[in-house]
Structures are given as structure tokens and as C-alpha cells.
Amino acid sequence: xxxxxxxxxxxxxxxxxxxxxxxxxxxxxxxxxxxxxxxxxxxxxxxxxxxxxxxxxxxxxxxxxxxxxxxxxxxxxxxxxxxxxxxxxxxxxxxxxxxxxxxxxxxxxxxxxxxxxxxxxxxxxxxxxxxxxxxxxxxx
Amino acid sequence: xxxxxxxxxxxxxxxxxxxxxxxxxxxxxxxxxxxxxxxxxxxxxxxxxxxxxxxxxxxxxxxxxxxxxxxxxxxxxxxxxxxxxxxxxxxxxxxxxxxxxxxxxxxxxxxxxxxxxxxxxxxxxxxxxxxxxxxxxxxxxxxxxxxxxxxxxxxxxxxxxxxxxxxxxxxxxxxxxxxxxxxxxxxxxxxxxxxxxxxxxxxxxxxxxxxxxxxxxxxxxxxxxxxxxxxxxxxxxxxxxxxxxxxxxxxxxxxxxxxxxxxxxxxxxxxxxxxxxxxxxxxxxxxxxxxxxxxxxxxxxxxxxxxxxxxxxxxxxxxxxxxxxxxxxxxxxxxxxxxxxxxxxxxxxxxxxxxxxxxxxxxxxxxxxxxxxxxxxxxxxxxxxxxxxxxxxxxxxxxxxxxxxxxxxxxxxxxxxxxxxxxxxxxxxxxxxxxxxxxxxxxxxxxxxxxxxxxxxxxxxxxxxxxxxxxxxxxxxxxxxxxxx
Numbered sequence: 001x002x003x004x005x006x007x008x009x010x011x012x013x014x015x016x017x018x019x020x021x022x023x024x025x026x027x028x029x030x031x032x033x034x035x036x037x038x039x040x041x042x043x044x045x046x047x048x049x050x051x052x053x054x055x056x057x058x059x060x061x062x063x064x065x066x067x068x069x070x071x072x073x074x075x076x077x078x079x080x081x082x083x084x085x086x087x088x089x090x091x092x093x094x095x096x097x098x099x100x101x102x103x104x105x106x107x108x109x110x111x112x113x114x115x116x117x118x119x120x121x122x123x124x125x126x127x128x129x130x131x132x133x134x135x136x137x138x139x140x
Numbered sequence: 141x142x143x144x145x146x147x148x149x150x151x152x153x154x155x156x157x158x159x160x161x162x163x164x165x166x167x168x169x170x171x172x173x174x175x176x177x178x179x180x181x182x183x184x185x186x187x188x189x190x191x192x193x194x195x196x197x198x199x200x201x202x203x204x205x206x207x208x209x210x211x212x213x214x215x216x217x218x219x220x221x222x223x224x225x226x227x228x229x230x231x232x233x234x235x236x237x238x239x240x241x242x243x244x245x246x247x248x249x250x251x252x253x254x255x256x257x258x259x260x261x262x263x264x265x266x267x268x269x270x271x272x273x274x275x276x277x278x279x280x281x282x283x284x285x286x287x288x289x290x291x292x293x294x295x296x297x298x299x300x301x302x303x304x305x306x307x308x309x310x311x312x313x314x315x316x317x318x319x320x321x322x323x324x325x326x327x328x329x330x331x332x333x334x335x336x337x338x339x340x341x342x343x344x345x346x347x348x349x350x351x352x353x354x355x356x357x358x359x360x361x362x363x364x365x366x367x368x369x370x371x372x373x374x375x376x377x378x379x380x381x382x383x384x385x386x387x388x389x390x391x392x393x394x395x396x397x398x399x400x401x402x403x404x405x406x407x408x409x410x411x412x413x414x415x416x417x418x419x420x421x422x423x424x425x426x427x428x429x430x431x432x433x434x435x436x437x438x439x440x441x442x443x444x445x446x447x448x449x450x451x452x453x454x455x456x457x458x459x460x461x462x463x464x465x466x467x468x469x470x471x472x473x474x475x476x477x478x479x480x481x482x483x484x485x486x487x488x489x490x491x492x493x494x495x496x497x498x499x500x501x502x503x504x505x506x507x508x509x510x511x512x513x514x515x516x517x518x519x520x521x522x523x524x525x526x527x528x529x530x531x532x533x534x535x536x537x538x539x540x541x542x543x544x545x546x547x548x549x550x551x552x553x554x555x556x557x558x559x560x561x562x563x564x565x566x567x568x569x570x571x572x573x574x575x576x577x578x579x580x581x582x583x584x585x586x587x588x589x590x591x592x593x594x595x596x597x598x599x600x601x602x603x604x605x606x607x608x609x610x611x612x613x614x615x616x617x618x619x620x621x622x623x624x625x
Binding site: 005007064072078121139 | 276342414
């Protein structure tokens with residue numbers, strides 16, 4: 001798994017640490033973790049594709065805004081995703097993402113928690129020893 | 141790690157952390173707890189409540205109620221009042237789920253009439269009140285109507301056939317807080333909220349059929365003022381808030397405040413405590429947007445109650461009016477509001493943040509509906525789905541001591557992951573049925589996460605507030621049917 005849950009950080013919510021050897025991979029891992037909180041990905045198809053373009057002030061807020069957008073799409077368009085391809089710009093201030101998933105189907109999908117927000121608590125992106133890591137706490 | 145032996149014991153259930161505890165504390169911090177609850181509180185509560193005491197413009201004390209536990213910025217169960225001219229407003233002091241709250245409606249049904257129909261009622265309500273990941277409500281409204289929802293809350297419902305005549309007056313603030321400014325709400329928030337009216341959400345939100353517990357009917361005479369007239373009377377409780385709409389407002393302004401603090405020379409000990417002067421542009425913008433979300437939450441609970449009335453009417457083949465399904469009250473427990481209070485011998489308007497705390501206005505207050513004014517405001521305290529809930533009443537002592545505030549619930553003691561490790565959703569569902577509670581959930585994982593063992597003992601929380609005198613017990617409510625988001 002490109003992420004692990006951190007059960008002791010937020011009693012009422014869900015925290016995870018994602019990691020990768022690239023910044024693109026880190027964003028993809030973080031989005032996979034977010035999706036895993038909401039749905040069993042094994043039950044989710046990939047027939048619907050959604051593209052995203054996001055600009056932000058820096059790498060931290062770019063990840064915050066990207067994950068927030070995945071939550072917004074869940075609420076507004078009832079779409080969940082299990083496939084993410086992310087291309088972060090060299091200045092770390094914008095990205096393009098291709099997300100593959102499908103509309104929520106209560107009969108077929110094993111749904112989990114309805115994530116409502118990304119919090120700022122312990123939120124951050126780090127790069128150490130060739131590995132990119134992000135800590136994210138989600139409000140449930 | 142604080143040493144609680146150093147806290148000043150004010151009474152059996154009130155403890156004070158002096159300003160000398162931490163550099164920058166402007167006022168002391170007060171914790172409402174028995175010694176046992178105090179010793180069981182996570183250290184984060186003490187750090188966070190003393191962080192509140194450092195915020196500019198805070199008056200008298202920062203408070204942590206008996207159900208306090210660690211939250212983002214403010215502790216859950218935190219109360220802080222700020223001078224409206226020199227003080228700040230903080231999204232972390234309201235919470236992401238703006239105007240998450242409790243609503244209680246009564247019926248004239250007795251448990252004996254409902255017992256055999258609980259499954260039918262719960263299954264029908266589960267269909268009428270969407271719950272779980274990404275659900276949309278059945279109410280379709282235009283963008284212009286959604287603006288009216290943001291401005292007028294339950295008043296809009298009453299004008300559009302979605303409320304009974306006496307519903308608005310039985311909601312805190314008459315069903316809508318004044319000062320909404322829809323122009324300060326982002327497009328993303330609007331898009332998330334417009335189709336979510338009448339939805340329960342997930343997490344710890346629920347819709348529950350309950351009965352008046354004969355063994356814990358503490359004040360039957362006072363209960364009559366609220367329409368609770370007999371043992372085993374059936375009531376319905378709703379716990380939910382502003383759904384994705386409020387969360388988006390919170391997320392949007394957390395980012396705005398994160399940047400604004402530098403401009404105002406404010407530094408905080410925790411990024412989630414981001415704040416801005418209440419009188420600043422950012423402060424006013426957030427307040428206007430937050431009120432929109434609060435009014436949306438009132439509306440959300442109102443639409444849910446209409447569906448509950450429909451369900452009971454359908455199952456019992458009677459009008460909801462004939463079943464006396466009147467609203468007892470609706471209280472916010474995540475909000476910031478301008479209220480007039482008397483403290484340090486002065487009567488002044490202050491901005492009271494209650495995050496996981498309930499307003500508890502005492503007898504005679506003009507903001508209480510006329511029928512309740514002689515006794516005080518109903519205070520609704522939600523417990524876990526296994527242990528039940530309480531109806532309390534507000535007091536004059538709360539007005540004197542805590543800016544008219546008390547606790548809101550039981551508070552978690554175990555993480556979601558740990559709860560799931562200890563019990564499976566299906567097993568919990570079966571065991572609850574054996575104990576006479578029929579529960580239906582959008583997700584089995586979510587059900588396991590909300591098991592009673594993951595929460596504090598609500599009775600001890602309620603008892604603490606009763607002994608402190610900031611709310612008084614009226615009756616305990618025992619669950620018989622529950623819908624979990």
C-alpha cells in the first residue's frame with residue numbers, strides 16, 4: 001500500500017500518511033488513501049474519467065486543494081475514483097490530474113465514511129532521503 | 141504533560157488552570173469535570189483550552205465542558221467568548237460542521253404502540269432520509285431558493301410548506317441567525333450544499349426513535365412544559381449539521397485566515413486556531429458565510445423532521461398533527477454567535493464560540509420560546525447509539541458562569557480504527573437488536589465505529605453539568621430504533 005492509516009492521531013476522524021519516490025506519486029497515493037476511506041476500491045469500476053486542473057500557492061496548498069476537489073466531486077457529481085494520474089508542474093504550484101472511477105452505486109459499492117474536509121492539523125508534505133511523504137487528517 | 145494536581149479546584153466539578161500555566165494566557169481556563177473525568181481527559185484538552193485562553197480579546201475564561209476531547213484548534217466541548225471590538229473569530233472555534241446540532245420531536249405514542257412497528261418505521265425513514273457517502277436529498281430547489289435558505293433557514297421552510305406554524309419559534313434563534321451574507325459563500329460550497337437538504341450524512345450523525353426512560357424520569361413536572369407527559373412516551377431525535385456545505389465554508393475560510401493572521405500580527409500555537417479580528421473584513425466575511433451554513437443546517441434538520449413526520453403518519457395511518465409530533469426544540473452545538481451577557485459586572489455583547497457545546501439559557505431569557513420561558517431552554521444532549529441521550533434544561537447559573545453554555549454529548553474515547561478492531565458492524569447490529577434497539581446503517585464499518593464502547597459515559601457527563609448547575613436533568617431517553625449515516 002502506498003499509504004498507511006494513523007489511528008492514534010484523531011479519535012473522531014481518520015488520518016493517514018502517504019509516500020512515494022516522486023511528487024506525482026505522492027499526490028496519487030494521497031488520493032488513493034482518501035478514496036479508500038470512502039469506499040472499498042475493489043468494488044469500484046473505472047468507466048468514468050474526470051480531468052482536473054488546479055493552481056495553488058505552494059506544494060502544501062496544492063495537495064490540500066487537490067484532495068478537497070476530490071471531496072467536492074464526490075458531493076456534487078456523486079463520483080468516486082480508484083485510479084489517479086497526476087502531473088505536478090515543476091514549480092509545484094499547479095497540477096493536472098486524470099481520475100478514473102464511477103458514480104456511487106449503493107447496491108454494488110461497499111461504502112465507508114463520508115469524508116467532509118481535509119484539515120490543516122499536522123498537514124504537510126515532506127521530502128527526505130529520496131522519499132516524498134504527506135500527513136493528512138480528514139474530517140469525517 | 142500538565143500535572144492536574146497543579147490545577148486549582150474551584151468546586152467538586154470545576155477546575156481552573158491559572159494564567160501562569162502558559163506564556164500568553166490572557167484569562168484562566170476552566171474545566172468542568174469530576175476528578176475521574178478530569179483524569180481520563182486526553183492531555184490535548186488542557187493544551188487546547190489554554191491555547192484558547194491566549195487568543196486576542198477573550199473575556200473572563202476559556203472553558204472545557206465535561207465531554208471535552210481533543211479537536212482541531214479548539215477542543216470539542218470548548219466555549220470561549222470574545223469582545224466584539226477587540227476580539228477574534230476563529231473557524232476552528234466553530235468546527236467544520238457548522239451548526240451541527242440536535243433536534244427533538246415528541247409524539248403522543250406510547251412504547252407499547254410503537255414496539256412492534258419499530259422496524260417498519262426505521263426502514264421507511266431510512267428510505268426517506270438519505271444517509272451515507274455522497275447522498276443527495278429529495279428536495280430540489282433553485283439557486284435563488286438556496287440563497288433564501290442561507291438567509292432565512294426555518295423561516296423559509298415555514299413559508300414554503302416545509303414547517304408547522306410553531307416550528308420556527310422552537311428552534312434556537314427562531315430558526316435563523318441574522319447576518320447571513322450569501323455573497324461570501326464560495327461556488328464550491330454552494331454546489332456541495334444545494335442538493336444536500338434533508339440528508340443525514342455519516343460519521344456520528346443519526347436519527348433515532350427513543351422512549352422516556354421510566355427509571356430516569358428526573359423531573360416530570362418540568363418535563364410537562366416540553367410536552368413530555370408520561371413514562372415510555374416516544375420521541376424522535378435528530379443529530380446532524382450543514383453537511384458538505386458547512387465543511388466547505390470552514391475549509392475556504394481556514395485558508396483565508398491562515399494568510400490573514402500575518403496581516404493582523406496574530407500568531408497562534410496551532411494552525412487550526414487560525415483567526416482574524418471579528419471587526420476585520422475577513423472576520424466579517426467568515427461570520428456572514430458561517431451564518432449561511434448555520435441557517436442551512438437548521439433547514440436540513442427541518443426537512444428531515446418533515447420526512448420523519450411523513451413516516452410516522454404513513455405507518456400509523458394518522459396525520460402527524462394527530463400524533464402530536466411537535467418540535468420540542470432544536471439546539472446548535474457548533475456555532476459562534478453574538479449574544480448579550482453579564483460578566484465582571486458589565487452587560488455587553490460578546491461573540492460566543494461553542495464548539496461541541498450547547499447553549500443553556502436559563503428561565504426568563506427573552507430568546508427562549510414563551511411556553512418555556514418560566515423554566516428555561518430545553519438542552520438536548522446526544523449519547524452514543526447504544527447508551528441513550530438526555531433532555532436537560534438551561535439555568536440561571538449557566539448565564540452567570542459559562543456564558544449560558546453546557547456540554548453537548550458524550551465524547552469519543554477510542555479511535556474509529558480501534559473500534560472496528562474490537563467489534564464487527566453486523567455483530568453489533570445483532571447484539572443491539574437483542575437489547576431492543578433496531579439499527580440500520582448505510583455502512584457496516586461506520587456502524588462498528590460508532591459502538592457505545594468508543595464513547596465516554598454520557599451519564600457521568602450529564603451528572604457533572606447537573607452538579608455544576610449549568611444544566612439540570614429532566615429525563616433520559618432510551619433508544620429503540622436508530623438510523624446511522
